[in-house]
Amino acid sequence: MWTKEMTLMMWEGTLDTLFMTLLSTFFGYLLGLPMGIALAVTDRDGIRPNAVVYKILDIIANIVRSIPFLILLILIMPFTKLIVGRSYGTAATVVPLTVAAAPFIGRMIESSLKEVDHGVIEAAQSMGAGTMTIIVRVLLVEARTSILVGVTIALGTILGYSAMAGIVGGGGLGDIAMRYGYYRYESDIMLAAVVLLVILVQIFQTLGMRMSVKLDRRKR
């Protein structure tokens, strides 16, 4: 039977999921944004080519991205414990989520920045703008729309990952779906959790796309 406690649990699960997703996305960008910028800038046709730096970042991104999230989650548990103090629960899940998201976000930033018209970069160089100025005032500005689309994708992906963390007691809606649906065969609760996850993704997607379109100045 559906009880008041269950509604409360769902509500808390939703908040936990939101907390994990948003915090991990934030930390993910904190690491991934500089990484993506460095990848775009140091690539062979970037504004400051540097084969060594590029190769190192490239390999790091590839390694982390090739480890399945569930394995990564377990693999870095000692590291998680070191930072959060324990290896299960909502706060602990943020650590592996961030580690998994950062290189993924870095790659998206890299590809967004590489879409910027080379002519505009050249124009800025011809005015005497330096590397940092070009990154902040040209690359990030011109790639704004594409970066926002990336944030939308990242939120959806990280939300999915956070649900996966439910398998090892990660907290949030995924955790609820695992515990009730899988271990106790209470499929109505699992279904409710899944519906809530779908709604969250829909909201992120709609808001993100709306914002990116609204901030794009290329249309009349």
Next chain:
Amino acid sequence: MAGIIEVHNLSKTFVTKDADVEALQDISLSIQAGDIYGIIGMSGAGKSTLVRCLNFLERPTSGTVEIEGRDLSALSEKELRAQRAEIAMIFQHFNLLMQKNVTDNICFPLLYGGVGKKDGGKRGTISKKDARKRAAELLEIVGMSEKAKAYPSQLSGGQKQRVAIARALAANPKILLCDEATSALDPQTTQSILQLLKQINRDYGITIVIITHEMSVVREICSHVAIIGGGRLVEQGRVADIFEHPKTQEAKELIVKGKGEERRTLEDRQKDLMKGKCCIRIVFSVNSSFEPVIANMVLRFGQPINILRADTKNVEGIARGEMILSLPDDAQIQQEMKDYLIERGLAVEEVDGYVD
């Protein structure tokens, strides 16, 4: 006299996986302050690489570039950026920030360019407010004041180039490099942009270097020209001299190509003259080539006619093709002439102000 831009024995080689490409070989140029200097060549001749060597967007493989006596290769990265603030550049595809409006685009070199960095100065020597004021002045100069708040995607090609010119002038440069600046524009817009460049050269004494593949652009505004072919400087000198006595094959080819453009403008003028004149199109089909129809008509009526276009061929003793004639103003004679032509078996049709 040493010029504002001195290029000595400049070569540029691009190293690629397959082979080394020699884009420029042993180029020496001297451009005097206040000149409008054209650099012309077919596409792939290396002229775009050459102009990028003038502000070191491309570093030459060998040779030197001196701007006002300063050897660019001797400058540090920081000094070079300050130097670039004095060498503005406009491009074929305008290269404006698409996410910023016109005013912010023009403010860019003032706020974030190399300006003010010279002599160890810091950026931010100009406030945002002053930069906006300067942008408004510049928009006035290029005639775009009412578009101050517009975004580049809302502007036409010519308008974008005007904004790009305003941006280029923002930091008070001494030199303006134009890389195929009119190549993406229609002939009329090209004219107006060239007039604007001429005005800027005259009013502010800015030395202008124009890269183009169109001879008409060089003839329109340049005082001197260098012809680049296959990465080499093939000819250089005053525009008038090169036009009158082209020495090399490349120069001749470019001038002949340019003549075609000139002929077209002549036809435009003719079109204007012809407005209101009675023009007819006649089509030959059955007439013998041996009967000089037009000549006979002129002799018979004793009135001159103007052949605007003729395309006839002798096919097995019969003239085939068409002509467009402008008839005398007298309506009576016009009618008689038409009748005369119809009698001779020609199809006659009136055309309204001949258009090619």
